[in-house]
Amino acid sequence: MAQFMLHIRRRKIYKARRPAGASTYKAMYRFEEDNVEYLADVFLGENNERRGGALTPKQKIQIFLRYVGDPGFQVGVGEDSGTHQSSISRTVKFVSEKIYEKVNQWIQFPAEQAETDAARHQWQEAFNFPFVIGALDCTQIKIKKPLEHGDDAGSSLLQ
Template identity: 50%
Template sequence: MAEFMPTYQPTKVFKDRRELKEVDYRALYRFSKVNVEWISNHFLGETEEYRGGALSNIERMRVFLRYVGDPGFQIGIGEAIGVHQSTASRTVSNVITRIVRKSSIWIRFPTTCEDLYNAKNEWQEKFNFPSAIGAIDCTHIPILNPFIHANEYVNRKNFASINVQATCNSNEEFTSVDVSWPGSVHDSRIWKNSDI
């Protein structure tokens, strides 16, 4: 019976990918086109997938940068770039994973005596600030209120957030980041429980 039934092969339809002028890159991605290409090569390497309508690594980085630079709905990001929402979701998740794998290259707190000595010298030379090895602060990153333990995420300004503690060196480069605390937690508690 099956040999007499017509087989149906759906045709894949890919959205048109939008190419940008170089002047639009900074407004949309907060980086120049050259920098987006460098970041893409550094974190994602060579394009691994060439089948059908697969995104190049530069396109994947554009989706990610657009999402983190102007958080919104993945549908809107996908529509602006020319991909489906599910592709935008998978792309953001994949790129974050790849960046986190290399985070130790870029985010390092001074631990050796030599690192501490160099950090102190940089603060002294640049800002005439003796004995400093870094600057520390916390900030609230707004999130959707979670279903579980929702009240723990509501901060003193009455919106749901994650309280992020970060340190930087004299060159304004991150040296540590802690994103493990809900918004209701006070900065001093995060500091007391940190590894810094």
């Protein structure tokens, strides 16, 4: 009887994942659905998971976007998506690492002073925003000013 019982495994029961409705999709992920699919293709590629109940690349990007777009508790993101908190934690870390692998393709700073001056001039002309060479749409990133001469960093650019 004991040998017979070794071959019986408990059946896994997965939570039903809740897709976002068309009217709430952009509010939840801050992107249109086709853009989310594009991000999944670019950063995560094809789905190589063969486990039952595994998250698709699109679902991973959705979880990541939901978490970084409204940083709160992973449990809340899990409740929104029908995913356990531990999966949210692993997914956010995984997607962050995948994005970081390609950071040099997406975030570029001017390499020469002439490029810096041109970018600064464009921002000044377009938005009346002096001493700016670019912007990040990530308000959760804290940028520290230099320890020395942090208040007059832009004054040398005027000369």
